[in-house]
Amino acid sequence: MDHFPGTWGRPRNDVYGAYDHSYLHTTGPKTHTSSPAVTGTSVIGVKFNGGVVLATDNLASYGSLARFTDVKRLRTFGENAVVGFGGDVSDMQYIDRLLESMDIRENYSSHGNMLNAKNLHTYLAKVFYKRRSEFNPLWNHVLVAGFDGEGKPFLSSADLLGTTFSGPHLATGFGAHLAVPILRRLFPEERPIEDISKEEAVSALKDCLKVLFYRDARSIDKYSIAVITKDGIDLKEDEQIENQSWAFAERIKGYGAQTK
Amino acid sequence: MTMLLNHASHGDGIGYSFAQPTAAPVQQHSFYPYTDNGGSTLGITGSDFAILAGDTRSTSGYNINSRMAPKVFKIGGDDETGEGAQIVLSVVGFAADGNALKERLDNIVKMYKYKHGKPMSVSACAQRLSTILYEKRFFPITYTRFWEGKGALYSYDPVGSYEREQCRAAGAASSLITPFLDNQVNFKNQYVPGSGEGHALEPKKAEPLSRSTAEGLVRDAFTSAVERHIEVGDYLQLVTITKDGIEEAFQPLKKD
Numbered sequence: 001m002d003h004f005p006g007t008w009g010r011p012r013n014d015v016y017g018a019y020d021h022s023y024l025h026t027t028g029p030k031t032h033t034s035s036p037a038v039t040g041t042s043v044i045g046v047k048f049n050g051g052v053v054l055a056t057d058n059l060a061s062y063g064s065l066a067r068f069t070d071v072k073r074l075r076t077f078g079e080n081a082v083v084g085f086g087g088d089v090s091d092m093q094y095i096d097r098l099l100e101s102m103d104i105r106e107n108y109s110s111h112g113n114m115l116n117a118k119n120l121h122t123y124l125a126k127v128f129y130k131r132r133s134e135f136n137p138l139w140n141h142v143l144v145a146g147f148d149g150e151g152k153p154f155l156s157s158a159d160l161l162g163t164t165f166s167g168p169h170l171a172t173g174f175g176a177h178l179a180v181p182i183l184r185r186l187f188p189e190e191r192p193i194e195d196i197s198k199e200e201a202v203s204a205l206k207d208c209l210k211v212l213f214y215r216d217a218r219s220i221d222k223y224s225i226a227v228i229t230k231d232g233i234d235l236k237e238d239e240q241i242e243n244q245s246w247a248f249a250e251r252i253k254g255y256g257a258q259t260k
Numbered sequence: 261m262t263m264l265l266n267h268a269s270h271g272d273g274i275g276y277s278f279a280q281p282t283a284a285p286v287q288q289h290s291f292y293p294y295t296d297n298g299g300s301t302l303g304i305t306g307s308d309f310a311i312l313a314g315d316t317r318s319t320s321g322y323n324i325n326s327r328m329a330p331k332v333f334k335i336g337g338d339d340e341t342g343e344g345a346q347i348v349l350s351v352v353g354f355a356a357d358g359n360a361l362k363e364r365l366d367n368i369v370k371m372y373k374y375k376h377g378k379p380m381s382v383s384a385c386a387q388r389l390s391t392i393l394y395e396k397r398f399f400p401i402t403y404t405r406f407w408e409g410k411g412a413l414y415s416y417d418p419v420g421s422y423e424r425e426q427c428r429a430a431g432a433a434s435s436l437i438t439p440f441l442d443n444q445v446n447f448k449n450q451y452v453p454g455s456g457e458g459h460a461l462e463p464k465k466a467e468p469l470s471r472s473t474a475e476g477l478v479r480d481a482f483t484s485a486v487e488r489h490i491e492v493g494d495y496l497q498l499v500t501i502t503k504d505g506i507e508e509a510f511q512p513l514k515k516d
């Protein structure tokens with residue numbers, strides 16, 4: 001007879017072994033910071049004559065769940081710089097807070113905020129590199145757009161490892177596979193940036209967003225787009241992808257259940 | 261009951277009689293702090309010059325990040341133009357570590373000049389770079405790199421082992437370029453014609469190359485590497501160091 005009523009009705013230790021408490025206390029280092037949770041997908045950007053355009057969709061996914069459908073992933077900094085965030089959304093909010101406090105600090109200084117997009121990119125890359133070296137990465141891949149010290153259009157990328165690179169057009173995540181080939185065809189290397197108009201750049205990005213919406217399962221048809229020129233930032237955060245059509249799909253052959 | 265008892269408790273785990281023991285360990289999602297950005301570099305020295313060259317492609321996996329991401333850096337010169345530099349550093353492998361290393365060495369070389377009122381000697385800088393790398397012995401800065409100034413070429417491994425050499429190829433296509441260099445710079449497997457039969461053959465002696473020959477070898481090495489390695493291409497950055505200073509030139513490579 002078991003004289004301890006608290007154990008009545010529970011699996012008997014002598015039959016089933018002692019209760020396994022191991023799941024209650026985790027040993028070893030914290031691991032939840034080493035994988036992203038709520039994530040944003042691609043960021044795409046193009047330079048044009050006198051500025052840069054940057055675009056993202058407004059989705060934050062939780063795994064395959066489209067969790068938040070109205071998330072602004074383009075964040076402005078000062079008068080002429082925008083950061084587009086891909087990857088972990090909480091890390092994005094942390095970095096945004098970091099940039100906001102830096103912007104306020106700069107504005108209180110005697111010279112005003114003189115940090116341009118190039119300075120901002122250098123700063124972000126160093127933050128990313130420092131955090132990766134501490135094995136506590138900020139799980140993002142960002143594009144920074146604006147102007148450099150000489151007033152020329154600037155577009156550069158930085159990721160969670162601190163890797164940086166720049167180019168006339170860039171894309172992160174799925175966009176690196178789907179948008180970059182489109183942009184390379186529209187704006188080949190031999191075509192100078194001075195030759196590309198703002199309207200052309202904007203319509204190219206809209207086409208890329210449409211292709212991404214067709215083929216990236218973690219995307220949505222609502223997007224944000226920022227046009228950065230010397231006059232400032234024209235940020236639209238509640239846009240809708242238009243003129244989508246799956247009419248081309250019936251002409252696709254080669255996979256699926258087609259018989260001929 | 262004895263059956264159940266025998267089944268019970270595999271180690272400390274829950275010993276339900278119906279539970280299948282799972283061999284799968286707890287899945288750990290660990291963060292890997294390195295990536296390979298591809299590309300190759302090559303250094304050759306002659307009697308009064310040194311050449312350091314690299315392609316400018318940056319990759320991640322099968323993607324091309326950028327076609328113009330130079331990996332040969334001037335050390336100790338002006339921040340923007342690199343003017344006044346006498347030392348050149350090239351890092352291949354993980355580009356973020358490469359940039360960080362470049363900035364550290366650049367700071368050290370500049371601070372040395374401010375403190376001592378004279379430029380850092382090549383051998384001193386070579387040893388200092390080894391020390392920087394060895395400091396991070398247990399979290400190494402990845403991949404091979406080399407470094408040179410005024411006709412001396414040093415090559416390093418990630419933890420700071422270093423050696424002065426006549427020529428060295430590193431990076432993605434090093435295994436393609438090295439045998440070419442063995443043959444064309446050190447004249448390996450080349451013999452003096454008509455000097456004998458079999459083992460009596462006299463090996464051709466290696467001698468310092470002229471600058472134009474060395475530059476030709478660098479160009480040939482890279483055009484060949486581009487043909488056979490997908491991570492190499494776009495542009496060739498050729499940096500030549502002589503006693504008069506540093507010359508830098510970019511030439512197109514295949515972009516496929």
